[in-house]
Amino acid sequence: MLEYTKKIQEIAGRLLSEGKVEVFIGYAKGTVPMMNHPVVIRDSAKAETLVWDSHCGLNLCNYLTKMKGKIGIVANGCNSRNIVTHILENQITREQLYIVGIPCEGMVDHRAVKRAVGNRELEEVIEEGDTLVVKGRGFREIIKKTDVLQRNCAVCTHRNPVIYDEMLGPPVEEQTGVDQFKDVRMIEEMTPEKKWGFFTRTIAKCIRCYACRNACPLCYCPTCFVDESRPQWVGKSNDPTDTMTFHILRAYHCAGRCTDCGACERVCPVGIPVRQFTKKLNKDALEFFSWEAGLAIDQRPALDTYKPNDYNEFIR
Amino acid sequence: MTTMLFSKDEWGQGLLAVGKSIKVFVPVKEGDFTAFQLLAEETVPDWAYQNTRMSPKSIVYPQSEGMFKYSLEEGDPEANIVKEAPKDYTLQAVVGIRPCDAHAFQIVKRNFDNEEFRDPWWVQRYEATTFVGLGCNEPCATCFCTSVGGGPFGKNGLDVILHDVGSRFLAEGLTAKGEDFLAGLTGGQAAGEKELGEAKDLEGWAGEKITAGISTDQLKNKVVTQLFNAPFWEDVAFSCINCGTCTYLCPTCWCFDIQDEVFGKKGDRIRNWDSCMMPLFTLHGSGHNPRDKKTQRVRQRFMHKLKYYVDKYGNGIQCSGCGRCVRFCPVNIDIRQVAELMNNY
Numbered sequence: 001m002l003e004y005t006k007k008i009q010e011i012a013g014r015l016l017s018e019g020k021v022e023v024f025i026g027y028a029k030g031t032v033p034m035m036n037h038p039v040v041i042r043d044s045a046k047a048e049t050l051v052w053d054s055h056c057g058l059n060l061c062n063y064l065t066k067m068k069g070k071i072g073i074v075a076n077g078c079n080s081r082n083i084v085t086h087i088l089e090n091q092i093t094r095e096q097l098y099i100v101g102i103p104c105e106g107m108v109d110h111r112a113v114k115r116a117v118g119n120r121e122l123e124e125v126i127e128e129g130d131t132l133v134v135k136g137r138g139f140r141e142i143i144k145k146t147d148v149l150q151r152n153c154a155v156c157t158h159r160n161p162v163i164y165d166e167m168l169g170p171p172v173e174e175q176t177g178v179d180q181f182k183d184v185r186m187i188e189e190m191t192p193e194k195k196w197g198f199f200t201r202t203i204a205k206c207i208r209c210y211a212c213r214n215a216c217p218l219c220y221c222p223t224c225f226v227d228e229s230r231p232q233w234v235g236k237s238n239d240p241t242d243t244m245t246f247h248i249l250r251a252y253h254c255a256g257r258c259t260d261c262g263a264c265e266r267v268c269p270v271g272i273p274v275r276q277f278t279k280k281l282n283k284d285a286l287e288f289f290s291w292e293a294g295l296a297i298d299q300r301p302a303l304d305t306y307k308p309n310d311y312n313e314f315i316r
Numbered sequence: 317m318t319t320m321l322f323s324k325d326e327w328g329q330g331l332l333a334v335g336k337s338i339k340v341f342v343p344v345k346e347g348d349f350t351a352f353q354l355l356a357e358e359t360v361p362d363w364a365y366q367n368t369r370m371s372p373k374s375i376v377y378p379q380s381e382g383m384f385k386y387s388l389e390e391g392d393p394e395a396n397i398v399k400e401a402p403k404d405y406t407l408q409a410v411v412g413i414r415p416c417d418a419h420a421f422q423i424v425k426r427n428f429d430n431e432e433f434r435d436p437w438w439v440q441r442y443e444a445t446t447f448v449g450l451g452c453n454e455p456c457a458t459c460f461c462t463s464v465g466g467g468p469f470g471k472n473g474l475d476v477i478l479h480d481v482g483s484r485f486l487a488e489g490l491t492a493k494g495e496d497f498l499a500g501l502t503g504g505q506a507a508g509e510k511e512l513g514e515a516k517d518l519e520g521w522a523g524e525k526i527t528a529g530i531s532t533d534q535l536k537n538k539v540v541t542q543l544f545n546a547p548f549w550e551d552v553a554f555s556c557i558n559c560g561t562c563t564y565l566c567p568t569c570w571c572f573d574i575q576d577e578v579f580g581k582k583g584d585r586i587r588n589w590d591s592c593m594m595p596l597f598t599l600h601g602s603g604h605n606p607r608d609k610k611t612q613r614v615r616q617r618f619m620h621k622l623k624y625y626v627d628k629y630g631n632g633i634q635c636s637g638c639g640r641c642v643r644f645c646p647v648n649i650d651i652r653q654v655a656e657l658m659n660n661y
Contacts, residue, residue: 207370209564
């Protein structure tokens with residue numbers, strides 16, 4: 001995956017200098033281990049700051065909403081599915097985009113890496129092939145990437161971009177036989193009281209910073225329901241009822257649209273597994289409507305279409 | 317001033333005893349990170365922690381706090397009278413607070429307690445609090461306290477400072493409040509020359525471990541409107557997702573928003589932490605928002621910390637160098653880099 005950095009720099013430089021795009025969106029190396037920095041490049045000379053590694057776990061489609069002009073952007077499997085969703089939802093047009101597709105082998109969970117070294121202070125994390133060399137004061141450990149993948153990446157079945165203008169390499173093999181919804185089934189089997197307890201504990205640390213919402217490309221409403229004040233749908237304090245309302249409604253607004261890119265979970269400053277809310281709806285979308293978001297640009301999403309001959313009896 | 321030596325067991329026992337008459341907060345491991353918790357019999361304090369994920373500012377300044385209560389009930393003799401909500405000003409101690417976070421309270425104090433204004437709730441709770449600091453033997457890679465007037469063993473804002481010298485704490489009283497706190501503890505013995513020497517060595521080593529810094533020397537000389545209109549803000553703000561991580565984790569961010577929550581005819585007026593990152597932050601009643609773009613909001617955060625505060629109080633920047641925003645910004649916007657841009661502009 002590391003060899004993609006050079007290619008991205010070349011392509012971005014070429015697209016910008018040839019005037020094929022006005023801006024190019026990608027990642028630059030961050031100032032903290034495992035934290036890359038999304039950047040917009042306007043000048044081909046700056047293309048050399050672009051990187052690609054296993055810490056590109058945000059969703060760059062987030063920055064495309066209502067952007068003007070011609071835009072170059074890197075996209076792995078999930079990011080490309082969000083681009084498709086963005087196009088279907090009229091947030092950007094296909095013609096505006098030059099998509100540099102990246103076959104992806106999964107992103108690293110920065111918390112898992114820290115956990116693997118006993119939460120000691122990290123000074124540097126170097127990626128070498130399938131391993132990470134983790135360095136800190138007085139220690140150096142080697143970790144296998146597959147042992148510390150983000151949880152969404154570990155069960156991902158769409159690693160290759162579904163839409164692109166150029167691919168950086170041959171497609172990677174898609175994972176088969178992974179059990180995507182094991183955790184959801186465990187929750188489904190709980191009694192209502194247990195479920196309520198589970199979700200109450202899950203959000204107990206929430207500080208209502210809205211990082212999960214804001215990291216998500218699906219959340220582009222000009223005014224979010226939690227920010228409305230006339231009428232006010234939800235309280236602004238950290239009252240648990242209001243916090244729960246936020247999380248549940250956020251998830252429902254993503255129903256049939258979520259690609260499980262994991263950005264929401266990655267960015268939470270207090271480590272809440274927020275995907276537990278969206279994943280149930282992904283499972284329902286798949287089981288009830290055979291629908292996975294963002295796979296086809298010529299199909300309307302499950303929840304914004306109706307067919308009189310739908311195979312589901314409960315709709316007819 | 318008193319300097320005493322406590323074994324860690326003794327220290328824990330002493331705190332438990334003190335905890336019977338005042339509220340004692342200690343760092344406790346909660347999953348992947350550490351948080352201040354009210355000390356109870358079963359609490360296991362984490363004295364080896366680096367820093368808490370959330371700053372301890374909420375101990376003095378809760379994220380949500382009831383200000384007033386009111387009733388609009390007809391027939392209620394006290395209807396339409398806004399009454400102060402009950403508040404808790406029990407004496408309390410934050411034990412194990414890091415020097416940067418104690419310094420931060422002094423930075424915030426200039427806003428909440430000055431000749432012009434005194435925020436009654438912040439001030440009373442602050443005055444009820446004893447700050448017992450724990451010097452940093454192992455500062456984080458992102459710490460830059462030494463370039464903002466602090467240090468891993470900085471004493472600013474502390475009543476007591478602890479040095480972790482292996483199996484024991486060396487506790488030094490720094491104020492009358494701190495002396496009282498130490499006097500209330502059981503156990504302990506006078507520290508000898510050896511321990512004092514060890515403590516001095518620790519301070520030296522810790523200082524050397526801090527390699528990060530922030531440039532601020534030119535900020536006060538800059539013309540505010542020129543910085544405001546500087547061309548770099550669009551690029552600084554591009555990646556920002558406008559979440560509240562930086563401001564909510566920050567020990568020096570003090571902004572709040574006042575909300576009325578009404579149920580039937582009863583109402584509560586609540587103040588909640590606010591964040592300049594959020595679209596509601598300066599939304600006017602008219603619907604107009606002078607900062608309706610992300611770039612304007614990002615600029616506000618940095619201009620407030622690195623220029624307006626500098627100009628208004630003439631006492632450094634509104635930052636104690638804890639590095640939380642640097643470590644936990646989901647998109648890696650780094651205040652040290654922005655300060656560099658502003659300082660050199």
